[in-house]
Amino acid sequence: MAMDTERAEMRALEAEIAVLQQASKQLPAPWEDGARVRKSFQEIHQSDSAGWESSKDPKTHLRHLEAELSFLSMLTGFNITDYSKKTEDLTSTEMTEESIKKVLQRHRLSGSCHVVTFQLEFQILEIQNKENLSSVITDLSIVMEPTEYSELSEFVSRAEERRDLFMFFRGLHFFVEWCEYRKRTFKYFKDKYPDMVHLPKGACSLCMGIRSTSRPGFELVIVWRIQIDEEGKVSPVLDLLTKIPQRALELDKNRVIETAPLSFRTLLGVLGIEAAVECLIRLLHAGNE
Amino acid sequence: MEQANSVRPDGEPKAGILAHLEGLEAQMSRPCKRSKELQQARAEESALGTKIHELRRLRDKLRAEVNQQRARGKASSANVESGQTVEIGEQEVLERKQESVKAILQAYRFTGLSGKQTSRGVCVCISTAFEGNLLDSYFVDLVIQRPLWIHHHSIPVFIPLEKIAAKYLQTDVQRFLFSLCESLNAYAGRKYQADRLQSDFAAFLIRPLQRNSLCNLLSFTYKVDLMGQSSFCARLLYKDLTATLPTDATVTYQDSLLGTEALSALREEQRASHEALFCTKPLHQVFASFAREEELDLSLAS
Numbered sequence: 310m311a312m313d314t315e316r317a318e319m320r321a322l323e324a325e326i327a328v329l330q331q332a333s334k335q336l337p338a339p340w341e342d343g344a345r346v347r348k349s350f351q352e353i354h355q356s357d358s359a360g361w362e363s364s365k366d367p368k369t370h371l372r373h374l375e376a377e378l379s380f381l382s383m384l385t386g387f388n389i390t391d392y393s394k395k396t397e398d399l400t401s402t403e404m405t406e407e408s409i410k411k412v413l414q415r416h417r418l419s420g421s422c423h424v425v426t427f428q429l430e431f432q433i434l435e436i437q438n439k440e441n442l443s444s445v446i447t448d449l450s451i452v453m454e455p456t457e458y459s460e461l462s463e464f465v466s467r468a469e470e471r472r473d474l475f476m477f478f479r480g481l482h483f484f485v486e487w488c489e490y491r492k493r494t495f496k497y498f499k500d501k502y503p504d505m506v507h508l509p510k511g512a513c514s515l516c517m518g519i520r521s522t523s524r525p526g527f528e529l530v531i532v533w534r535i536q537i538d539e540e541g542k543v544s545p546v547l548d549l550l551t552k553i554p555q556r557a558l559e560l561d562k563n564r565v566i567e568t569a570p571l572s573f574r575t576l577l578g579v580l581g582i583e584a585a586v587e588c589l590i591r592l593l594h595a596g597n598e
Numbered sequence: 599m600e601q602a603n604s605v606r607p608d609g610e611p612k613a614g615i616l617a618h619l620e621g622l623e624a625q626m627s628r629p630c631k632r633s634k635e636l637q638q639a640r641a642e643e644s645a646l647g648t649k650i651h652e653l654r655r656l657r658d659k660l661r662a663e664v665n666q667q668r669a670r671g672k673a674s675s676a677n678v679e680s681g682q683t684v685e686i687g688e689q690e691v692l693e694r695k696q697e698s699v700k701a702i703l704q705a706y707r708f709t710g711l712s713g714k715q716t717s718r719g720v721c722v723c724i725s726t727a728f729e730g731n732l733l734d735s736y737f738v739d740l741v742i743q744r745p746l747w748i749h750h751h752s753i754p755v756f757i758p759l760e761k762i763a764a765k766y767l768q769t770d771v772q773r774f775l776f777s778l779c780e781s782l783n784a785y786a787g788r789k790y791q792a793d794r795l796q797s798d799f800a801a802f803l804i805r806p807l808q809r810n811s812l813c814n815l816l817s818f819t820y821k822v823d824l825m826g827q828s829s830f831c832a833r834l835l836y837k838d839l840t841a842t843l844p845t846d847a848t849v850t851y852q853d854s855l856l857g858t859e860a861l862s863a864l865r866e867e868q869r870a871s872h873e874a875l876f877c878t879k880p881l882h883q884v885f886a887s888f889a890r891e892e893e894l895d896l897s898l899a900s
Contacts, residue, residue: 315647318650326657346690367692371696377714380715381703384720384775389702389709394783445731446731471729542841
């Protein structure tokens, strides 16, 4: 009985082994499979990378492009973060006969220049005839942040009206440069004369106050505006305001205080901004001693 | 008996002592024979067992192999799949990134200032426009080393490039470029206005417009309708080379028209208003307004 079951088991085993051997032969060897797959990937890579310009490695190429981008943003001072374009062919059949091509491009561009961010939408109509190609901006809209620079928002409306894209960027560049310069100058005086100089609305605002420490009530306020003209030219405009007690005004026989704003303008013309402001502070400082 | 029978199943019954002896012998050998049979059976059994054992081992090995192969097959195909998606996904992301960076690089031309890095520095492209009209572009090939210098450029000779370079190139490249931008755009703007006047409003001009290369000095003689023809000479001077509107506009009478006092007063008023217009509006727009006035006069007259 035992032998019989053993023999039966043997037969079963033999049968199972036969099946297993069959199965083993039918399954493809995994290493062969892998090799085939790898090869096809190499082909895909090669065919694709042939389309990429300078670099065979797409990652390296991307790094090159990104380096170029950061270089351009450093060079121009504009940091473009997003851009898209759509084109629409407006060429009619009659135009085709006269070999005129008319294309409307819709562009969206956003980025920043220092602290100011901008979002632009503009359309360019390109008309190509036999002799020449004309490109005209037909529509320009600009959204900017922050909006607290009133001079800038006026300028933006003008740029939109004139559809002058390059003037907008030039004006923005010079405006922001002047803002940075104003900020640096205010900070410099605040650091140098912390007791006398105060910036009521921070270094980014357009006012700087100079107080006499020994004579309370005496105060000079420098209002530094940054103007942008019709053509996008930026220039600083500085004014001096005086806060002097009435009693002191009465004693001012030579009307020094009354003529101070005008004198300050003259001083600016002669010395330049920094030296003129320094001069004013020293004047009050000397009065302290 | 049973035993004997069972011992000698094939044995013949023997008689006598011999038979007895044989019987004894047989009895003696019986256990031997039995053990032989047993041994045989045992051997057979153990052989079978060994075979089964071996077969089991073989089967287990084969089973393991097949399972492993199946698993590897699955794993490798799974690997291939995931590898594929990873690589393709990564590739797609890279490609998309590349395209967007390339597009942004291209978009810099809309700021009026773009550039391409060269082996030695940068080739800057400065675009010009007047109002919405996109005009010529110029390039400056800069070599970035100490001191910075201009290798090539396509800036017209009359643009004060050297002066601007001397002022800013070594200290502030950005300022240098923006100053150049300003000068080039102003020149392009002045030229555009003069060109438009010549091409679109030639009917107003008595003599062709005269201009210098910088287009910062324009002079022309024009006629406008004012109860009969009246002609003026205009001289526009742009002292500020970064401006597209004249700093000085002088309009004079072309002819000494004889007429009533009222007419000459009207003419003087017109002359003065033209001077003001030239200083505040682009040239071709001033003439466009003249053209509109004429049309209006004509329609009122008819």
